[in-house]
Amino acid sequence: MNNLDWNKKIKSNFDKAASNYRNNSSIQNYFSSKIVLLLKEINVIVQGECVDLGSGPGFLADEIEKVFPKINVKRVDFSKKMLLSNKKYSEKILWDLNKGLPPLDQKISLLVSSFCIHWLNKPEIILKDWFKELLPGGLIIVSFPTNNCFPEWKETCKENSIEYSGLCFPKTNDFRKCFKKNEIFLLNEYVYKENFSNVFKLFKNIRNMGAHATQSDRKTVKELKQMQRSWPKDNNKKVNLTWEISIIILKKS
Numbered sequence: 001m002n003n004l005d006w007n008k009k010i011k012s013n014f015d016k017a018a019s020n021y022r023n024n025s026s027i028q029n030y031f032s033s034k035i036v037l038l039l040k041e042i043n044v045i046v047q048g049e050c051v052d053l054g055s056g057p058g059f060l061a062d063e064i065e066k067v068f069p070k071i072n073v074k075r076v077d078f079s080k081k082m083l084l085s086n087k088k089y090s091e092k093i094l095w096d097l098n099k100g101l102p103p104l105d106q107k108i109s110l111l112v113s114s115f116c117i118h119w120l121n122k123p124e125i126i127l128k129d130w131f132k133e134l135l136p137g138g139l140i141i142v143s144f145p146t147n148n149c150f151p152e153w154k155e156t157c158k159e160n161s162i163e164y165s166g167l168c169f170p171k172t173n174d175f176r177k178c179f180k181k182n183e184i185f186l187l188n189e190y191v192y193k194e195n196f197s198n199v200f201k202l203f204k205n206i207r208n209m210g211a212h213a214t215q216s217d218r219k220t221v222k223e224l225k226q227m228q229r230s231w232p233k234d235n236n237k238k239v240n241l242t243w244e245i246s247i248i249i250l251k252k253s
Helices: 003-017 026-041 059-067 080-084 123-132 151-159 172-176 199-208 221-230
Strands: 049-053 073-077 092-094 108-114 134-145 184-196 239-251
Touching: 003 080, 026 059, 026 108, 026 134, 026 184, 026 239, 049 059, 059 073, 059 108, 073 080, 080 092, 123 134, 123 172, 151 221, 151 239, 172 184, 172 239, 184 199, 199 221, 199 239
Parallel strands: 049 073, 049 108, 073 092, 108 134
Antiparallel strands: 134 239, 184 239
C-alpha cells in the first residue's frame, strides 16, 4: 500500500473512532498525565507558541491547560471529527503533519505530541524538522509506542504460524541517533499493561481507538480462536497486552 492510501486509511479509522475514542484510550490518558508531570518537574516556561501535534480529542492539551492555566495550547490533527470532539475553545488546526508543521503566528516554545509520530511517514526525519522550528530554549516532548510492544501478540502469532498484523513501531534508538547528546534532555521508557477478558475484546478496543490500520490481511474467525487458545493468560484467566512507551524531551540550545 502506498503512503497516500495508507494515510487515507489511518485518517478514516480515526474519524470513525472519534465518538468512542475517550472511552477506549486509557493508555493515552495515562501518558498525557505522565507528560504533564514531567513538565511540572522541569518547571516549564512558555514564551512562544505551545502546540499539541496529533492532539486527537485533546487529552494532553486539556491536561496542560488545566495544570498551567496561563498556557493556551493549539490543537493540531488531521481528523476533523477528532478535533470537534474536544469542546474547549482553544484554537484547533486541521492539518496533515506529513506536510510538516502548520503555519503559525509565532515561533514555537513548547511542542508536545503523544501517540502520533509513529503514524507519520519517516517519523525520525519529521522529529528533526520539528526541532528546527523551536525557539532557543524551546522544548519538544513526544511519546510513542516502541518496537518492543506486544510481545504476547507476536509470540502467539509465531506459535500458530499466523501473520502478525500489528504495527511495526519505531525503535527508540533510531530517534536517539538523530540528535546530539546535549539536545536530549530526557529519554525514558515505560512498560504499560492492559488486560482483557479475551482477545476479541482486546482487538475490539484497538478498533474503537481507531488504531487498527494494518498492511496485513484481516484475521479469520478460525485464526482468532487459535490466538485466544494460545495467548498467555494471567492468574485471572485474562489476556494481557504489554506496551513499551518512550518519552523523549528535546531542548534547543
